[in-house]
Amino acid sequence: MNLSKQIDLTLLHATTTERDIINLAQEAIKYNFHSICVSSCYVPLAKQLITDSDIKISTVVGFPLGAATTSTKIFEAKEAIDYGADEISMVVNLGLLKSRNYVSILKDITDVKLAIGNIPLKVIIEISELNKNEIIKVCEICLDAKADYIETSTGFSKGGATLTAVKIIKKTVRDNISIKATGDIDDLETILKYLENGADRVGISTIIKPINNLRQLRNNKVYKQYLENSTLLEVEKVYQ
Amino acid sequence: MSPFNKFIDHTLLKATATKQDIIQLCEEAKQFGFFSVCVNSCYVSLAKANLERSEVKVCAVIGFPLGAMxxxxxxxxxxxxIENGAEEIDMVLNVGWLKSKDYQGVLNDIKSVKDIMPNKTLKVILETCYLEDDDIIKASELAIEAGADFIKTSTGFGTRGASEKDITLMKSAIEGTTKIKASGGIRDAQTALKYINLGVHRLGTSSGIAIISGKTSDSNY
Known part of the structure; x- marks a missing residue:
């Protein structure tokens, strides 16, 4: 297992410049991360920047409120795919969830999944706005809608991923949907904790801290499996 | 009726707003005679249905709140x-492209939206909290060149809302018939009046009822 390939390097702030996206792509190539996750306006640029690597492009739709119409989410997803996006993260319609309009939420997710076919769909459920029962309910809807991933957070709400929420999600979906933990994750130990507790993918927005404590973690028995073949270690040798 | 009521876009944009919240927003807008209700695009149909036979318009936000769509x-x-009944559109300018000095991209982004709604009102949100003074002027000029009907200060989701300085800078860039909408952090009549006296034509707020009743709201928008 290559730990680097379980990490999406993410930059979604409103003020993100072209230069920031260029730096992001360079970092991702350097550490051989799974993908760079960018806003839909930057998908064409991102695609150009990673042409000669196997780094994937992830983008977000209906982001970060989830309150765009379904047809807008579909349009944004399909256009991004046309320009080279390999994975789509959509935000669940939280207002409809709070209105207990579960049929409409199922349709929102199902319609996007049907429209994008084999492209992996991650559904961001924004756990900081949900109680335990709502997390379980939305996970069940994601199972019905055949989503590929459940993603914890946008990073733009009250809080990011929590271990408690990841455990609830894992217990609900077992191995039927993958889990991505995002938001407030900025060091390697936290990344490894999420992976140990059911997450398959982790979104980070900085690569500085994860690298800093790599050395102290590489001898830890539990984490060894993640670090053994990691590109992060190779980069570490080169850069230290 | 309060003199403020027709200045106000009665606004509810938080992610967790329920259908019931939107229905209540529409009822309040009718009762107090607000200019419009401002909602996310998923709730335009619902708002339109609840505003039938009233003068209150539906305003939808686009590319909201990051502008990075x-x-x-x-x-x-x-x-x-627009198909679902929106009569006014508040789009967020591409702040990242503005910061990249890709002015042609920013202009084209706004113009592309205006071109498909020539007879409806387009407001362009600059998100002034992220902009330097010269960014605010440049963004205003680009929006006006692209045909915006209003330039608007804030989404309410950034680091701050409108400021007096924002309005002054935006006014300096205004030509012809372009108007200004102040939004974000307008929670009492005193603040509303301050902006109206500065020449603002519309106010975006979740505190419309408090404003026209002379009270202060604890809402963030």
């Missing part, structure tokens, strides 16, 4: 909102 996706969301 691709141009054609903003156009698609706008077409959808």
């Amino acid at each position: 691709s141009t054609v996706s903003k156009v698609s969301e706008t077409i959808d909102a």
Whole structure:
């Protein structure tokens, strides 16, 4: 297992410049991360920047409120795919969830999944706005809608991923949907904790801290499996 | 009726707003005679249905709140909102492109939206909290060149809302018939009046009822 390939390097702030996206792509190539996750306006640029690597492009739709119409989410997803996006993260319609309009939420997710076919769909459920029962309910809807991933957070709400929420999600979906933990994750130990507790993918927005404590973690028995073949270690040798 | 009521876009944009919340927003807008209700695009149909036979318009936000949606996706969301009954569109300018000095991209982004709604009101949100003074002037000029009907200060989701200085800077860039909408952090009549006296034509607020009743709201928007 290559730990680097379980990490999406993410930059979604409103003020993100072209230069920031260029730096992001360079970092991702350097550490051989799974993908760079960018806003839909930057998908064409991102695609150009990673042409000669196997780094994937992830983008977000209906982001970060989830309150765009379904047809807008579909349009944004399909256009991004046309320009080279390999994975789509959509935000669940939280207002409809709070209105207990579960049929409409199922349709929102199902319609996007049907429209994008084999492209992996991650559904961001924004756990900081949900109680335990709502997390379980939305996970069940994601199972019905055949989503590929459940993603914890946008990073733009009250809080990011929590271990408690990841455990609830894992217990609900077992191995039927993958889990991505995002938001407030900025060091390697936290990344490894999420992976140990059911997450398959982790979104980070900085690569500085994860690298800093790599050395102290590489001898830890539990984490060894993640670090053994990691590109992060190779980069570490080169850069230290 | 309060003199303020027709200045106000009665606004509810938080992600967790329920259908019941939107229905209540519409009822309040009718009762107090607000200019419009401002909602996310998924609630345009519901708002329109609840405002039948009233003068209150439906205003939809586009590319909201980051402005980082691709141009054609903003156009698609706008077409959808107008088909569902929106009469005014508040789009967020592409702040990242502005910061990259890709002014042609920013202009084209706004113009592409305006081109498909020539007879409806387009407000362009600059999100002034992230902009330097010269960014605010440049963004205003680009929005005006692209045909915006209003330039608007804030989404309410950034680091701060409107400021007196923002309005002054925006006014200095205004030509012809372009108007200004102040939004974010307008919670009492005193603040509303301050902006109106500065020449603002519309106020975006979740505190409309408090404003016209002379009270102060604890809402963030």
